[in-house]
Amino acid sequence: MDCNTCTSRKMMKASIDIGTNTVLLLVAERRYRSLHVLEEQQRIPRLGRGVDKNKNLSKEAMNRVIHVLEEYKKLLAQQYPSILIPIVVATSAVRDANNRSAFLEKVKAEIGLTVQLLSGREEAEYTFKGAQSMLPKQYSTKPLLALDIGGGSTEMALGKGHEILDRYSFDMGCVRFTERFLGEPKATADQVGDCQEAVQKMLATYSFDITEETELVGVSGTVTSLAYMDQELEEYRNDKIDGYGLTLQTINQYIEWISDMSSDELLHRYPVVMEGRADIYLAGLLILKGIMDRYGFNIITASTGGIQHGAIIEAS
Structure with a gap:
């Protein structure tokens, strides 16, 4: 050998x-x-x-x-x-x-x-390392705010290179906020508004000190699924997802569109990425929008990395 x-x-x-x-x-x-x-x-x-x-x-x-x-x-x-x-x-x-x-x-x-x-802090750290590991090489030296919108919590970690400068875990996620605020088969306008208000209240409990050079990077299903949908891919391909940029305008358009759909309709339209996720997906988009609004980000870059990637890096 x-x-x-x-x-x-x-x-x-x-x-x-x-x-x-x-x-x-x-x-x-x-x-x-x-x-x-x-x-x-x-x-x-x-x-x-x-x-x-x-x-x-x-x-x-x-x-x-x-x-x-x-x-x-x-x-x-x-x-x-x-x-x-x-x-x-x-x-x-x-x-x-x-x-x-x-x-x-x-x-x-x-x-x-x-x-x-x-x-929560460890989860945020693993998110940052995992996100960075799957992005193009130029992201290894940029200041990044890594975002992971999970089912129960949302982690954010600020860092540059291999130095993590700040990290925090918020008790809001797709499953948690769907169960709290959004009804089935589709949410009402009042429910969407209540969810958005709750996102901003949660984000107000902790603030990150970011610079104009900081770029927002997102992992997990909310961001990667949207990257798949926006490109109208026929199969899920990491090489098409990693590094793909989604503007706030695009995200707002999807929120408006998906708010008028039932979870069954969303699943039928995008079975590859909405299986097991369609009924909680709107909450993820509302959390994503809230974070971008709060920090003034106009674009988020998708990464197929995540906690599981960070766990391997941490153990290596």
Whole structure:
């Protein structure tokens, strides 16, 4: 075996991100300051359904996640046997649940995996590193504000190069704010207004000190799905998503359009990116608009990186 093959195997890692809405698997090789993605999988068990109201993870939701973890563990054993133990992290829904210890113990007992429960600040840091890892090289030295609109929380991290200058986690997300403010099958104008007001109140609790040179970068489903939709792609391709810019005007147009659609109509129009997301997507766009309005950003750049990418970088 040549030296390059040895090095590649040593640097190949897997991570699993247990989020409020999704459970994501990533297999990648660390290549200096970036990642070479070998495998990505997404499942949408919505672990955080009802957590904002009930403060507990439901038995049904926990079992759905256990099933996904079993599937991922089998995939890794069959296709990447050199990866003995994946990095597993959990975020907002588990962090907020009173029965989080029971869930973490269940994963350990039934799947044999130890889950690292990230704090909001750690989640923001992983978001920044993950976002940066998948962007073109010129973004490695620019001042960036990285944004991750999740199901239960929204993380923002300000940094330049490999130095993170500030970071914060807001208790607002697509699932949480949909359950609080937006009705089905589609939201009313008053509900949209209430959600937008709540976003601004939440953002007022913490402020970032940004400069004119700072660029806004967005990861996760709200931003990457919109990049897919705006390009009218037929298949989801990372090379088309990474570095794609979305203007505030474009985002406002999609908000107006999607506000008049039911979640079923949105899913029918964009099944590739709206499966498991259509009913919470408007809330994500409203949070995105609120952040851009507050800080005066006219454009956001999409990155397919995320917490799972940051977890691999942090462990390398």
